[in-house]
Amino acid sequence: MTLDAETKAVETPEDHAEELRLWLRLLTCTNLIESEIRSRLRERFDVTLPRFDLMAQLDKAPDGMTLSDVSKRMMVSNGNVTGLVERLVESGHLDRRTSDTDRRVQVIRLTKLGRAEFRKMAGEHETWIADIFADLTERDVRELMRLLAKAKGSAQNAVQRRDA
Amino acid sequence: MTLDAETKAVETPEDHAEELRLWLRLLTCTNLIESEIRSRLRERFDVTLPRFDLMAQLDKAPDGMTLSDVSKRMMVSNGNVTGLVERLVESGHLDRRTSDTDRRVQVIRLTKLGRAEFRKMAGEHETWIADIFADLTERDVRELMRLLAKAKGSAQNAVQRRDA
DNA sequence: TGCAATTCTTTTATGCTTCAAGCAATTGGC
DNA sequence: GCCAATTGCTTGAAGCATAAAAGAATTGCA
Known part of the structure; x- marks a missing residue:
């Protein structure tokens, strides 16, 4: 079996069709x-996914976050966050102030309005997800979680190898 | 067990944390x-993913495709395709002509250059994917395929229900 | 202390993406 | 043959996303 696999790997340059x-x-x-x-976010709440995601981060941080924190958490560029925040401040969902201890730093947090709207959206959002995965059994969900974790680890290793 | 589950479902509005x-x-x-x-596409070939995807569609259609076909296949808007194609024609990768039988229709296909470049990229792309999934066993891959198919079906059903 | 390196943010240029509105060509019914 | 509806594509406005460069403030070290 091992021999067979190795032989095949040498004969045909490689077959990665399955992975693809x-x-x-x-x-x-x-x-x-x-x-x-x-x-659904658009229809129901007239909000975009990036805005929703940003508010979700802030909902978990009552004391606010710096733009860099947000940028790392959301895995998007700094410049991107700048614009996103600008529009959310504009619409009254976010409060933004310069840090007292470091004037380079901007601290943002949800306003009362922002928090209230987010909570409403988050509730429905969760039911949508449940609806979308309705055909999966508990066991399916567990297995998917496990395999996706493995896939993620595998991808992270590949990224590492390349960065090295 | 069934009773328990039902009781719980009534008591706590619902727990969808796992699905989330x-x-x-x-x-x-x-x-x-x-x-x-x-x-990797950017570093190695200075190409964007949307351009790569569009070329991949055209590689499978030697006789060319209409913009609408491409738009459906790629699941992106018509306007999006218009701009994407424009830039690829500009760079010499695509050939675009008005259909003889219907002057509304634009038929695009890969140029010789476009095809050559795509083939080169596609080859490396496949090895990248294999590298990224390297830690998964054959069995893992099969299981993931199966479960993702089920998840996709479940999602499609949810979309259907909403559209109805 | 002073100044070089670092950190945090913004700006700029470019590209992708959508939706909605609009134009051009074709089709279908009368 | 005519005209309304449909189809195929483009345009325009807005938002999201990146990378690169630049501007401000802070830190660290000689």
Whole structure:
């Protein structure tokens, strides 16, 4: 069996068609769900996904966060956060102030309005997700969690290898 | 057991925390891989993922495709395709002509240059994906494929229900 | 103390993405 | 043959996203 596998690996340069199909399926599945969530957020609350995600971060940080913190947590660029925050301050959902101890730092937090709206959205959002995964059994969910964790680890290793 | 479950369902409005965590994991996992692929495409070939995806569609259609076809296949808006195609024609990767039988229709196909470059990129791309999923066993891949298919079906059902 | 390096944020240029509105060509019913 | 509806594409406005450069403030070290 081991010999066979090795022989094959030498004969045909490599067959990675399965992995490729897995990647495509992962991507389609995620995109399908993501675009459904975007639609519902837009329709129901007239809000975009990036705005929702930013508010979700801030909801977990009652004392506020710096723009850098947000940028790291959301895994998006600094410049991106600057613009996003600007629009959310504009609409009254966020409060932004310069830190007392370091004038380079901007601290943002949810306003009362922002928090109230987010909580409302988050509640519905959770039911949408449940609805979307309704056909999966508890066991399916557990297995997916496990395999996705493994896949994520594998991807992180690949990133590491390249960065090295 | 059944009674218990039902009782619980009535008492606590619902607990969908697991599904929510599954969604977040699916999203992070996909984003991690996608951004790694974007980086590599950019570094190695100075090309963006949307351009690569569009060329991938055209590589499978030697006789060309209409913009609408591309738009459906890629699941993006018409206006998006218009701009994408414009830039790829500009750079010499695509050939675009008005259909003989219907002057509304634009038919695009890869140029010789476009095809050559795409083939080169596609080859490396496949090895990147294999590298990214290297820690998964064959069995893991099969299981993930199966569960993602189920998840996709579940999501499609949810979309259907909402559209209805 | 002074100044170089670092850190935090913003700005700029470019590209992707959507939706909505609009234009051009074709089709279908009368 | 005519005209309304449909189809295919483009345009325009707004938002999201990045990388790179630059501007401010702080830190650390000689």
